[in-house]
Amino acid sequence: MQIRNDLIMNESITNPFPFSLKEGETFFATIKEKLSNNEAIITVKGQDVHVRFQGEIPNEDQFAVQIIGIKDHVLQVQAVPKTAETNDAATSLLPVSELEKAEQILLAQGIRLSKEEKAILRRFFEKAQGALDEKLETIQALANKKLEVTELHLQSIHEALHGVPFGEILTQLADHLDLLPHLQYSEESSRESVNNEKESFNSQTETELLEDQRISQKDRISAGAEATNEQQTELPYWNEEWFQTIPVQSKDMIVKTITEKLSQAALDFKKLQIEMNKKLENAAFLLNSGQTLARQQAKQFVEAVINTLDRAILRGEFMLFTDMKMEKQMLQASAKLAEAKQLLTEGKPSDALTIVNEVKNWLRGLRFQPADVKIKHFISAFHFNEQEVMPKQQLLSQLARTLKLPLGEEVSARSMFEQFRQLGFQHEKDISRALWLKQPAMEPQNIKAVLMKLSQGELGMIAQQAEHALMNMTGQQLLSKFDGNHHMQTMFYQLPVLLHDQIETVHIYLNSRNNEGKLDWQNCSLYFLLDTEKYGKIGILLQALERNLTITIKTDNAQLAEALKSLTEMAKENLEAIGYNVKGIAFAKMNEQEEPKTVAETTQEKETNREKGYDWTV
Numbered sequence: 064m065q066i067r068n069d070l071i072m073n074e075s076i077t078n079p080f081p082f083s084l085k086e087g088e089t090f091f092a093t094i095k096e097k098l099s100n101n102e103a104i105i106t107v108k109g110q111d112v113h114v115r116f117q118g119e120i121p122n123e124d125q126f127a128v129q130i131i132g133i134k135d136h137v138l139q140v141q142a143v144p145k146t147a148e149t150n151d152a153a154t155s156l157l158p159v160s161e162l163e164k165a166e167q168i169l170l171a172q173g174i175r176l177s178k179e180e181k182a183i184l185r186r187f188f189e190k191a192q193g194a195l196d197e198k199l200e201t202i203q204a205l206a207n208k209k210l211e212v213t214e215l216h217l218q219s220i221h222e223a224l225h226g227v228p229f230g231e232i233l234t235q236l237a238d239h240l241d242l243l244p245h246l247q248y249s250e251e252s253s254r255e256s257v258n259n260e261k262e263s264f265n266s267q268t269e270t271e272l273l274e275d276q277r278i279s280q281k282d283r284i285s286a287g288a289e290a291t292n293e294q295q296t297e298l299p300y301w302n303e304e305w306f307q308t309i310p311v312q313s314k315d316m317i318v319k320t321i322t323e324k325l326s327q328a329a330l331d332f333k334k335l336q337i338e339m340n341k342k343l344e345n346a347a348f349l350l351n352s353g354q355t356l357a358r359q360q361a362k363q364f365v366e367a368v369i370n371t372l373d374r375a376i377l378r379g380e381f382m383l384f385t386d387m388k389m390e391k392q393m394l395q396a397s398a399k400l401a402e403a404k405q406l407l408t409e410g411k412p413s414d415a416l417t418i419v420n421e422v423k424n425w426l427r428g429l430r431f432q433p434a435d436v437k438i439k440h441f442i443s444a445f446h447f448n449e450q451e452v453m454p455k456q457q458l459l460s461q462l463a464r465t466l467k468l469p470l471g472e473e474v475s476a477r478s479m480f481e482q483f484r485q486l487g488f489q490h491e492k493d494i495s496r497a498l499w500l501k502q503p504a505m506e507p508q509n510i511k512a513v514l515m516k517l518s519q520g521e522l523g524m525i526a527q528q529a530e531h532a533l534m535n536m537t538g539q540q541l542l543s544k545f546d547g548n549h550h551m552q553t554m555f556y557q558l559p560v561l562l563h564d565q566i567e568t569v570h571i572y573l574n575s576r577n578n579e580g581k582l583d584w585q586n587c588s589l590y591f592l593l594d595t596e597k598y599g600k601i602g603i604l605l606q607a608l609e610r611n612l613t614i615t616i617k618t619d620n621a622q623l624a625e626a627l628k629s630l631t632e633m634a635k636e637n638l639e640a641i642g643y644n645v646k647g648i649a650f651a652k653m654n655e656q657e658e659p660k661t662v663a664e665t666t667q668e669k670e671t672n673r674e675k676g677y678d679w680t681v
Contacts, residue, residue, distance in 0.1 A: 120142075220541055223538025331379065346365050353412075366404060406418070600618070631648045
């Protein structure tokens with residue numbers, strides 16, 4: 064896969080030259096055209112500049128020039144002798160042209176190098192593995208994200224872009240820890256194999272435990288359901304066989320925890336419902352007034368509800384217990400309100416009012432109903448994590464939870480977000496959020512946290528592989544950093560998945576506009592790339608422009624293409640259910656030379672404020 068970085072430069076009106084000037088500063092340059100004995104067009108930092116030399120023009124194609132000043136709007140320079148050039152701090156054993164390229168890349172994003180940073184850059188070129196073009200791509204990615212030039216940043220980004228795929232690193236680590244045989248079984252078998260390695264419990268029978276409780280497990284779970292649904296509803300999991308296998312010392316804690324969680328989730332949902340309904344009523348009232356100023360205020364209420372819905376879908380605790388139907392309904396509501404916002408921008412308040420009333424009526428009738436499979440998943444995860452002590456056991460459980468979808472659970476936006484969280488891509492944010500909310504200090508349950516333990520507590524190859532995986536993850540996090548000052552946003556992730564008992568890696572490339580501090584789901588480009596032993600490379604490209612979505616599936620395997628065609632209609636229905644208008648699904652060869660045009664290239668033509676940005680085209 065080829066990644067291309069397209070830069071959009073802001074042209075300076077006040078400065079007649081393409082870069083800032085400082086008398087006495089030295090630049091690397093190349094001759095483009097000689098105009099006379101002492102005047103020429105030279106290329107400096109990728110820009111053509113008309114200069115007048117003090118003395119003769121050098122005969123070499125590449126040389127160093129020092130700025131003397133400006134006269135009659137022409138830059139006055141003089142060639143730097145080779146003896147002085149070799150003593151310059153920026154010079155290294157590398158060819159001058161390569162150092163110049165790296166400096167141009169960084170300077171194009173406004174990054175000027177100190178002596179220390181130049182030394183770091185020089186060491187990176189000398190020690191990092193890979194071709195020179197790959198190293199320059201790493202520097203370009205770092206510059207695009209406006210990151211500091213540090214050894215950690217360079218190494219991490221280089222590892223993520225050009226190193227061993229994340230899934231392969233996890234495979235090597237799991238192999239050394241003898242975890243692969245356990246991952247090849249079902250999730251239930253994995254739990255059993257881990258539990259066999261743990262210290263056995265001397266437990267009493269379930270009947271003896273219940274005799275010591277004031278409320279039976281069944282009554283307590285029913286009470287939790289009653290608090291959430293305002294009616295008597297018995298949840299069916301309490302007497303199932305898998306629940307009976309849980310050590311009885313843990314059952315009381317599990318029942319108490321799930322009851323409290325469900326009760327709190329119901330309260331959170333009700334509070335959210337009241338808040339959004341009030342804002343929609345205000346928006347409807349303002350739109351009914353017919354006043355121009357009121358429309359702008361109504362638009363702000365609509366935006367607030369959109370933000371609340373989106374935050375609830377990804378962050379709301381109650382979403383951990385809801386089914387796919389409710390999540391789809393919330394996504395649909397968010398999409399409809401986004402349409403209402405656009406209608407208000409276009410001066411169509413009556414159409415916007417219709418949508419606002421529709422969403423308001425839907426919200427009023429919405430009920431929080433916990434899904435059995437989600438509750439079972441929560442309980443099993445709670446029990447599974449509760450007993451883990453050794454990092455090896457923790458890694459096995461986290462891999463099992465992350466790589467395998469729980470039995471009966473559908474893939475959803477929230478479940479995918481939780482998968483990224485379990486991998487550890489939200490590790491630092493979750494810790495910061497807990498500290499900010501003054502929540503009790505709890506050890507994060509994710510793969511990154513376990514890798515940190517293994518890198519510090521183990522010796523030899525295991526510690527090295529854990530450190531290797533951490534470096535890769537850090538690089539992905541840096542490449543996915545959101546920058547509110549940039550119009551275009553990019554993200555890059557490597558998602559490990561379990562296919563045919565092998566941990567494979569799905570490369571995910573996201574390109575989107577910055578929509579008031581958020582990714583613009585209505586205008587974005589999303590590309591999934593998976594390299595499998597059985598089917599070869601598989602690519603899925605989704606391109607959205609104003610919610611109109613086109614899908615391109617790329618594969619050289621004819622049988623796979625035929626099999627995927629039968630799933631396209633279902634995919635179309637699911638995408639339209641959350642607010643996209645699917646315009647077409649096409650199949651193409653993976654080895655086609657023609658690159659698809661991404662949303663960044665499409666939207667750049669529309670932009671009046673051409674800010675610095677870049678686009679990863681696949």
